Amino acid sequence: MPRTDGRILALDLGTSSARALVLSADASPVPGALARHKVAMAYGAQGEATLGLHDYVEGLLGCLDELQQNGHLEDIGHIVLSSQWHSIVGLSAGGEPLTPVIPWVDTRSVPVSVGPDFDERAFHARTGAWLHRLYWTRRIPWLRTVANASAFAGLPDLVLERLTSHRVSSVSIASGTGTLELASGQYDDEALAVAGVTAAQLPEIVPTGWTGVLSSAFERRWPALAGVPIHPPTGDGAASNVGTGAYDESTAAVTVGTSAAVRVVHPIEGAPDLPWELWRYRVDDKRAVTGMAFSAAGNLHAWLTAVLQLDAAHQEPTGVEIGSSRVIAVPFQAGTRPPETVPSGSGAYFGLSFDDTGADLLAASLLGASLEIDRGLRMLDTVFGHSLQVVLGGGGIDASGWWRRCLTATFARPTDVCAEAEVGARGAAAIALGLSPAPGGEHLEPPPADVERVAAMRPRYEALRGLAVQASAL
Template sequence: MDYTIGVDLGTTSTKVVLFDENSHVIATANHGYPLYRELPDMAEEDMNEIFQATQDGLMDVVRHIDFEAGDKLLAVSFSSAMHSLIAFDKDWNALTRVITWADTRAVKYTEELKSTGLGQEIYSKTGTPIHPMAPLSKLLWLKAEKPDIYANAAHYLGIKEYIFHRLFGANKMDISIASGTGLFNIFNLDWDEQALSVTGIDKSQLPEPVEPYEMETAMAEEYAKVIGIPADTPFVYGAGDGPLSNLGVNAIQPGVAAVTIGTSGAIRVVSDKPVIDPKGRTFTYALDKDHWVVGGPVNNGGDVFRWAKDNLFDAEKSTAALLNMDPYDLLTEIASKVPAGADGLLFHPYLGGERAPIWDANARGSFFGLTHEHGRAHMVRSVLEGIIFNIYMVSLALEEVVGDLHNIQATGGFARSPLWRQMAADIFEQPVTVPEAFESGALAATVVAKKALGIMDNLEDIAELVGDSNTYQPNPENYEVYRELAPIFIRLSRQFSPEYENIANFQRKYNHNKK
């Protein structure tokens, strides 16, 4: 049997999936790691913990391959969370932990760049909105607030590039990950001179941009032995998790959007060329040089649902255990007892600031419309609805840029919930299709590997691998309710906006004093 492995480097865990030659899942492994939030606006990870999770996951699934019986591992390929940054000195000693997309300490320098008009110029060439998530902003923050680190940094990598560097001694970055840095010109496919000039760094401090089909085949023996694979096994760079999510659910045709809700979320469509939004609301990231993913990311997805579970429904954990239920399934069952619209209770899910659609790192969450008639069941339903309403707002901006959307492919943890799927169909008033293959990112990574190896000719061939799907049609009774509530949700997000900075500054002051 010939096998491929897809590795999905996520924000809170690394998932490793072993596929057979027919792209059927044979084994999975999932190893988590913490997100360090020790200071206000910080969101860092430990690169060694992520490397260990990746190594352990590979070891777990490789056990299912019988090399002595003639089984072959054709390739290992990667999907990765985007926008991470690690600084190294000239001897490749790490000077920082992994500064993740969720870290917003660069908000001050981001706003300064946006206020000059230079930010829009850079966005028009890089396709990455000016926001603290991007390594562009993180470098401005390092330069201003960590001058010793900035002065001694000889190399900058993201988390996937670190793993390749450690395994192979490589210093490369695929153009998909590069296109999310805010430093990469998506039209000439090289590091952008203007963006580099703003940050004060040199091209020599950044990895060599390569196609997602680039591979390494000479792993350090110490790691090959521990993992249990031949040292010459091809490791394919792959791409960013957002672009690969579209590929993994076969959302690569015009007008077909992929909606992903994991820890964070996004809505994306594929174009054959980069598309820039004059208002700077959407991103354009590469899948490869012929496929460009246009969309908007949101900070607040499944992590907000987790917040609701941990802070509003702590008592239900024991109930779920007694019923042998997943606590999230119990919460969605509770939410299903409340009608669509939660009897007029709205929730803005901006617990971690927000990227699209408002691009405001100071944004904060809120319940609006609370009355004596509302209970916790209303609150959890409004949390779920608020997450979808927010992504719906992004879709309105996306349609201005790329045209009408006519179908939604759902992926990520939310796609496992029938209530959440139906909610998305009702709010978007569009059919929502859920492919049978939940491991979409890892599957897409293996398709990239097969194209790199010459086994597959076109990325579009993934349509044969995605398998069966379920489609949820909009419920007229529900979408009539959501038609009334969506404009209120949108107007409120604008009306609250002037006070976000004030309340965020108050919280930073209060939290700093607590520390």
């Protein structure tokens, strides 16, 4: 039976902010019960992109202090966490951090050395990952070299350790490291060998039903939370899917935040074969999530509106019909995710003329991002053997009606919009407590004229996309 006693405290460990918010028993946000700590990423010329671990954790703890000061920590029955996937911190043998948090944005790693018998396609089918810098198989050898690290953990593992004194990981978070055997939910022997570590050097993987409680020092700091069960963290992609209402193989969730993704949640038992182009991670002990991620989404919109100096009234291309612009935008400003290898700085615009406006450029960019997401959706249709229903969610979806309509036309199928912007926190609560949230937002039908215009320009987009991929290799 779903456990819905008491309110829910959700901790959301994002890349641009750490947040704490209170949800009702049905995982709806309590008005006003939100505290946020903005996070500043430190960038460097050699591909560095890091987060300060101490400042991040202290900022999150400060969010709990703020909620307590405003009387929002009473009647909390559960504490849940949603977290960015793929982060890593190098630790000493005694567990002290030797590095800042290395998130997915950081491009540093080292090539791995594998023998002639290594079969990366079999490895990908087993782990859902590739030998790519996103994953610990390449991060760990690099951190052993540059920081002399001898143990490793992700940001959510260390946050959980700070709160409970237990350094453990969930099957969901561990799957994002690229070192998990998906079927068993344990570390993969070959992945460990490639990384050059043993399972003892990584956080212990605990089952979905595991719970901890606050350490005595934090119980004194937040007395209302004493003894409240703390559930293992969920990877933000899995949490976002479930939070939108896409929690089975009938429905794909398209989430648009800083980046974007299209994913399907399904049972891990009897999972369909995994195509080379898609990744697969775990949601919990019984479910997996298969999908494709994209590096350009809300960050693309924010960059272009800043470059074009568009004021608030012009940050949507409302005067441009979907698919009508002559301009083609290939949104590779932040490169591509694996298995493609297009580097950042590869964005391209084709067909510019002197009569194009900022609205034309913005419309072309949002359509280009929509077409990229549609590539993943079509692959997922094939994997699951039917045309998937689609739910749209996330901050980018919530902020742009034009983009919602553009995605619907590009997919050439109806979509439902998740009415709740806090899909990650909502999903983490739903996974931990056995809830089944519904999207609850508007239903969109694609206008035939929009669908026809997008379909007519799609071949040109694909051809120019191919040129952009070739140019990125020069």
